[in-house]
Amino acid sequence: MALKLSGMGALAALAIGGLIAWPFVFSSSYDLRVFTLAGIFAINTLGYQFVFGHAGALALTQGTFFGLGAYIAGLTALEFGWTFAETVLLAVAGPVMMAVIIAAPVLRLQSHYFALATLGIGQVVLLVAIQWEPLTGGANGRPGVPGIELFGAPALRGIWLAAFVWGITAIAALIAWQSMRGLVGRAFAVARENDLAALSIGIDIWRLRWIAFLWSAAYAGLAGALYVRTVKVISPEVLEFHIMVAVLTMAVVGGRTHVAGAVIGAFLLVHLPEWFRGLDRYYLIAYGVVLLMAIVVAPNGLVGLAQDWMGRRRRAKPPAIPVVTRRTTRRTDGREPASLQIENISMAFGGVRALNQVSLRIPPGEIFGLIGPNGSGKSTLINCVSGIYAPQNGRIMLGDRDLMRERPHAIAKLGVTRTFQNLNLIDQMTVQDNVAIARFAATKAHFFRDLYDVRSRRLGQARDEAMQVLERSGIAAYAQVECGGLSYGTKRRVEIARALALAPSLMLLDEPAAGLSSAEQRELADWLQDIRTDGMTLVIVEHNMGFLMPLASRMACLDHGVVITEGTPAQLRAHPQVIAAYLGNEAVIA
Amino acid sequence: MALQILLNALALGAAYALLAFGFVLIVNATSAVNFAQGDMVMAGGYVAIAVASIAPMPGIALLPFVLVAMIVVGLLSSLVAYFPLKSRPPVSVFVSTIALGIILQNTVNVLAGAAPRAAPALFGDGQLAMGGASIAIQSIAVIGVAALLIAGQWWLFARTAIGRALRATAQDRVMAEALGIRANRMIALTFGLAAALSGAAGLLLANTFFVSPSDGTNYIIKAYISVTIGGWGSLTGAALGALLVALFEVAYPQIPILIGLTESSTAVTQVVFSQTTGTILLYVAVLIILFVRPQGIFGELAQRRA
The missing domain is CATH 3.40.50.300 (P-loop containing nucleotide triphosphate hydrolases)
Known part of the structure; x- marks a missing residue:
């Protein structure tokens, strides 16, 4: 296991090293600008992963939130001369507020109803931006948006701008990674894979979806503000559907739930038109083909392929002899x-x-x-x-x-808990984690708590508690086995153990x-x-x-x-x- | 005036209904959304323009070309965007059809350019004098052709063996297969028929409203709104929804004229009764419907089986 992890670690170190070296090798001002835009799209895609990847909801609002952030940041700078820091705050707050408002009617809708409802909202915002000409400059937009200035210093340019944007990308990636590596991330996985199982162990799947939606809006607003301050023009182009398609493609190509997927996807797809400049007018067709091929051939993206290749997903062999040593203990939870x-x-x-x-x-x-x-x-x-x-x-x-x-x-x-006639376990998770997530509700795991729970104590605690339940249930020997590989009878036991873990x-x-x-x-x-x-x-x-x-x-x-x-x-x-x-x-x- | 508006609304609504039918047929057969359905309208319009540029003829003669070409497009799109993903969650198909739409849209863009184009009128550009008002022949022709197509669609599904097989597949694919129906073929055929109906809508719309490669997104939203209003999965509901959407779209900007505000047309009324405001209001109405009555105005609430 240590060896496999270090294989993954080496790959990650290589990728990060490559990203740092990139702007020194491709250092023309044009290359640096493309590289900066890649960082901005990485932030937007990281945000999109919350709702599309972790919550598993096909929202088509990511482009709209991005465009709204861009308009807010651009117009407050032009109209009121706000500094970058001030515009960013409002550019994040605006899309989050909008997300709160539209969440009420649309968030409960199932898959494609949800997707289409969110798409329509985007079209309305685009129309407003074009029509409100005195403020937004209409279809032509408004030039002259100032660059990113910090603490009164002159606007960042070239490699400093790239470094600043990618620095923020790194922080955004770190927050996204930390927020999902604990119990909350596991709860998202259950809610996404099997909503009935999630509900049966007290996970409020709508609340998770709501939180993911808000975070994706916040990231999009941030990315939009960085974007408008980098390209220095505000135009309806930022609200058009192809931005949404680009972010969706980045998430699908890179991988939906892994932070590396967002960064890789954004880096590749922003550079793709540069690399395939020979395609000229056909590159947008190529874009569609890439998206189609990615969803068909590699549904978990490049990161998923890498994980398969590194063998991290190889299933551990279930122990040959089941160890049945159930212990009876009076319940102590009162x-x-x-x-x-x-x-x-x-x-x-x-x-x-x-x-x-x-x-x-x-x-x-x-x-x-x-x-x-x-x-x-x-x-x-x-x-x-x-x-x-x-x-x-x-x-x-x-x-x-x-x-x-x-x-x-x-x-x-x-x-009140239950088991199901047709077994609702998460096959890709270990037995221990399948049971540990039942502690999600009881341990008061919380999105923000998991953010500063840097050692994932809460997940560790839930796993310990799960282990006790597994011992009592006589299936502790299977703790590290993925549920998909278990026999039917053992799966039944795991499901009962999960129900018991809820006390x-x-x-x-x-x-x-x-x-x-x-x-x-x-x-x-x-x-x-x-x-x-x-x-x-x-x-x-x-x-x-x-x-x-x-x-x-x-x-x-x-x-x-x-x-x-x-x-x-x-x-x-x-x-x-x-x-x-x-x-x-x-x-x-x- | 009112008659003219009503006819225009009926013509637009009939075309929207064809589009919405395409949308609903695929939802019923596969429980997946074909996001490229709006692009099928666009593609149908361009097929008509392409054929007419080779051999100029009135729109009604173009209809068979459009139907056949679009059946092929529909079959092909099911092969690349549906069948490879049919055992995955429906959202995968949504994404793959977004990709398909991008491919269609940009292919047309490369071939024909981004500028809006018009297809030939069905019979001619003339006007018909009716009781003092003059009425475009095109409007009446659109309503007639759409009615014929809808009737044909109804006949196919209700009265033919293949229609029964299509309906059986939509209702319960596994059961249909057990009875010897080749469900995959039926689903591919559904994609073909859906594309043909939507493509025909493209021919009908591309004379009055022109067509440009990026129109698809707008049309898929219209289909969605119609279906949301009418109730998911119901053809009659979709048709009613389409008519309501069209009536609103046509009539809303005319309200100042209808209530006699022509003389005092101020900047405010221009903004309030603009096409844009109308679109926004329509969408807000849909959001309210979703919030209050998610099953649609005419729909029946179905609970999910656990």
């Missing part, structure tokens, strides 16, 4: 097992009634079994309790709290025994019994009667969205309607 009371909830999808007036009482500390044929509404019920679906009426009470008023991540924070008071398990061998089922049943004794209420949805009957103290049977009966396992087994639901009416008639 949470009590919770009671759940479902009152008259109904849920319809279009014309299909998935749940119809369902009421259930589940006392604290009980293992409650929920059975019913496929499509009877069991999973829908779990989705309603965990807040993924909003039932059309009724109440869901956890103790004396109405869960229907809470958003999914808040429900998880209240101590819940109520756990909803959706078909936990599905796909397990009979030995694994016995082990799981013992474990769930222990978890209950530790102080937890369990609701288990299951088809496997042999597994559930000895485990549950009470059970209910759902059919076509209606609770047909409720009682002890023995009562259910003898109930004619349960038999009919499971074996089909024909069997009863016959």
Whole structure:
């Protein structure tokens, strides 16, 4: 591992050395100007990585924020004679304010709805810039924007300007890197890869998206201010769509989530037209071709390719023999097992009634079994309790709290967690990190705290806590294995361990025994019994009667969205309607 | 006056509806957005101009050329920008079609130049006298041709075997494949049809409004607004949305004239009722719709399955 890391480190050192040497080799004033612009675009792309890379949202506002920053910086200098420092502050604040305003209607939209909505906003800003001629100079723009002056000294030029801009790029890259290398970065990865998993462990995915959006706006504003003070003209060109496309291309070509990707992408694509000057008018076509090829051939960009090549992504082999030494420990977090009371909830999808007036009482500390044929509404019920679906009426009470008023991540924070029928783990993350992110909500990990948590203490602490849970769950031996390489049965265990790491008071398990061998089922049943004794209420949805009957103290049977009966396992087994639901009416008639 | 405005709005709305249909057909078939759909309008306009420059003929005779050429463009675009990415998240297709749009736009730019060009009128430039008002023949022709294309599209999807296969693929690709439908072919065909409809819109629009290589972005936003208003995934909604957008666009700058403000046309009214202000208002309206009623005015809320 040390050797591999040093391989990556050597590559990074080489790249940084190359960047420092570049302006001394290519030192004509034209080359220096192109190099400076590359630094400015690197800042903008670093910003774009927050929203596009980390939050995984295709925002098409990065060009607009950049242009807005440029206009603010240019016009305040021209109209009021503001200094560079003053214009920068406003050029950052302006786009951030705009991001706050437009976040309300657009941020919750899914993928392409979001992309198109943000695109339209950009077109409106462009129109305003062109039409507001007295101030902005209309389509021709306004010349004479002063250069970057610091502390009353004359404006920076040539290599000093390049050094200043790249110095800011380095700081911006450092902040971006630091903010994402801890627990917050892992939370972003979960929210991006699997939003349901993120919500189930209390991660507020909308808040993460919001923060990413604001940071991308701030970086764009900064880049815009640097840009207008470098090119010394303000024109609507900065708001046009091709700036957005350029930044998108840089992020895709370089890599979406790695700071090096932004720098490499910006450096290459700003220099590309210079290198391919022979292409002349065709270079914009080449731009499109590069973007298309990058997204098809190297979806993780050049950095992704380098990482693959360096073998950092090679999966560690899972240990051959599973080490099963579960330890039972009384819970120490002071949470009590919770009671759940479902009152008259109904849920319809279009014309299909998935749940119809369902009421259930589940006392604290009980293992409650929920059975019913496929499509009877069991999973829908779990989705309603965990807040993924909003039932059309009724109440869901956890103790004396109405869960229907809470958003999914808040429900998880209240101590209600779940596992999924179709396993929602992050395959590219290790077992330990998959469990550690469940501590995100509990450790009060915060974007700004992670900024100055330079030793990533919080991530270390969460990993320690995750390790304890893994030991209790008997899968500590797998801690460093990526989840994608695990067997099905072990994945199930990891998912339960992740739920346990949240220290819940109520756990909803959706078909936990599905796909397990009979030995694994016995082990799981013992474990769930222990978890209950530790102080937890369990609701288990299951088809496997042999597994559930000895485990549950009470059970209910759902059919076509209606609770047909409720009682002890023995009562259910003898109930004619349960038999009919499971074996089909024909069997009863016959 | 009012009649003239109404006809202009109908003509523009009919062309927008063709574009929005292209957009919705692809969303339904692939659950991905073809960002280059706006560029298909532009490309259709230029196909018409190119053919007319070789063999001058009225616009209506150009229509078959545009349809065939655009079906080819659509098929090709599905091959380069959709199929290599079909098992990736929909956002990848969005990015790849942005790239496709850049390629289309700049290819046309190199071939034909950046200056706006006009395609021939469908039948002629004449005016028709109707009850005191004179009405452009082109407007009526545009409405007629668009209506024919929409009817043809409806007939294809509702009444033919291939239409059923297309709809089955859009509804549930896996199930369609299980029933022996070649889903990939159907999706490629959908791209072809979508491009043909949008390209036809290009022919219809490129006479009155001209066409330039960079028009695509503007058109994709129009399609998006129409679809947002009408409800995602609904063809009828898209058509209604397109008509509303066009009506607003045509009528808004005319409001001072309609309410008799012609004489006192001040600088303020010029700004307030400018095309730009209209566009901004339209977009603000869309943002409000998104905020208050994300499923669109005519749409039904669908919850995601977990």
